[in-house]
Amino acid sequence: MTTSGLRARVAADSTTTGGGSRSRARLGADIALAVIGLCFVAPLLWLLLAAVDPQAGYQTKVPSTPSIANFRAVLTPELLFRPLANSFLLSAGTAVVNLLVAVLAAYPLSRYQSRFNKPFMYTVLFGTSLPVTAIMVPVYGLFVHLQLLDSMAATVFFMATTTLPMAIWMTKNFMDSVPLELEEAAWMDGASAMAALRTIVLPLMKQGLGVVFIFVFIQAWGNFFVPFILLLSPAKQPAAVSIFSFFGQHGAIAYGQLAAFSILYSVPVLVLYALVSRGMGNSFALSGAMKG
C-alpha cells in the first residue's frame, strides 16, 4: 500500500467512524492534563494568597481582609531593593563573564579544524555533569585559602564557571549555524579573525547569544547554595539568601511578607523565561543545550 493511499484512508477514517473516538480521546486527554495542571498549581496557591493576606499563616485561605500591606512592608531598601540589586549584580556579572569567555572559546572551536576540538568539547560536556552542590565544601576551603570569602567578584567568577561548560556548548552550537562564507570574504579584505567575529559572526547569532545570556542569568538569579556559602555579610547577600530575614529570632515568621517578597523576587525570571520561550519556541533553548 502506498503512503498516499494510507493518508486517504486515515482522512476517510477520521471523517466517518474515527471522528467520534478521536474527539472522545481528545476530551480524555484534556481532562487528564487539566488534573495534572491543577496539581502543579496547588503548591503555588499559598504563595499567591498569603501575599495579599496581612494575617497569613501556613494555611491556605482566602484572606478575610485582602490588602497590599505585605508588599508595602517589604518595599524598603533594606528588605527588597538591596538584595535585588545584589542578585542583579551577581546574575548579570555571571552572564557577562559567561558570554565573553564562551564566545572567545567557541570561535576557534567552531571555525578551525583541530585535533584539540573534539576532546575539549567532550571534556566540557563532562564538566556539565559535575554536581555543583558536591564541590561546595572544597570550594569553601579554596575560598578560605585564597582569602576570597565574601567577595562578590570571586563569587561571580565561580558561578560563571559552574555554568560555563553549558554556555560554551550552547554558544558553539549557535556559532556553527553561522555560515563560514561571509567571514571568508572579510578575511580576504584583510580583517583579522577577532574583527570578523565582532562585526560579522556575533551580529548574526544575536538571538543565540540572548538565549545563552538569559539561560545563565536565570540560573544565577535562582541560585541559593553558592551565595549562601560564599557571601557572609548581609550587605552583599542576594535575595535568595536574604529571604531568611523574614524568619524572626524566636521562630516568629512573617509569612505574608515572605510570600510577597518571594513573588517580587520571582517575577524577573518568570518574565525572562517567557521572553525566551515565546521568541523561539520552548524546545529551542533546550535543543541548543542538548544536541550536538
Next chain:
Amino acid sequence: MTIRRVLRLLPVVPSILLLLLFLLAPVVWSFYASFTDAALSGKAARDPQWVGADNYARMFSDDLFPLAAWLTVVFVAASAVIGQNILGLLIALLMTRSRKAVASLVGTAVVAAWVLPEIVAAFAAYAYFNRDGTLNQMLGVMGAQGPDWLYSWPLVAIILANTWRGTAFSMLVYKAALADVPRDISEAALMDGARGWQRLAFITLPLIRSSIATNLMLITLQTLAVFTLIWVMTAGGPANASTTLPVLAYQEAFKFGDIGYGTAVASVLILLGMVFGAVYVRLLREQRP
C-alpha cells in the same frame, strides 16, 4: 605554521583557566582533603594532618553514611527516574492529543514550578506539605485526615516536591522528541489495528529512545545534586530520615566542622557524578559519530 595553529587556539585559554581554577582545583582538593583531618576551626584547621583512608573507613563503620547513600538512591529513583521521567513523558504524550489551549496552559503551570528560584519553590513546597498546609486542607475537604508529612513522611514529601519541581525538564525534552516522530509511522500502525499502548511500546518509545537515555542521565545528575529543597523542607530530618548525600556532606563540613569527613562524602558524590557524566558523554558520542 604550527605556531599559528597554536596561536589560533589562544581565545580558548580564559575558559581553560576558569575551569581549572574553579572546577578542577576544588575536585582535586576535595579528594586530597578527604584523606586529612581538616576542620573548620581549631588546631586541625591551621595544620591538617594526613590520616590516610580513615575518613572512608569511618563512612562504612558509621550508620549514617550507608543510610544517606540508600536515601539518595531512593530519592533519585523515585523522584527523577520514576516521577519526573514518567510524568514528563505522560504530559508530553497527552499534549499531542489534547486541545492546544489546554496544552499550553498546563505546560505553563508545569514550567512555572521549574523556573521559580529554588528557594521560593522550596518554601512553597514546605508550606504545601506543612501539617496545616494546602495538601492536608485539600485532604480535609475530601474527609481524610492527612498526616504531618514533613515529620512522619519526610522522604515521601521531598520526593513529591522534587517531582513537582523538576518534571518540566523531562516534559520539554519529550515534547521536542515527540515532535520529531513522523506522523506517517504512527498512523500506519493505527491502520494495522495497533492499540494505543502497543503503538507507544513498539513504535513511539523505540523512536525516542535516545532522548529517553539522555533525559534519564541529565535528571539523575540534577537530582543527585539537590540540596536546597531538602534543606528547607526537612533539613535532613527528623532523625536523619531524609538526609541525602549532599545534605550529609554539608552537615559534616559546616555544622560539625569536620571538613575532612565532609569532603570524603563530597568526593563520593563527585565520583558518582563522574560515572554518570562519562556514560552521558558516551551516549551523545554514539548518537553523532
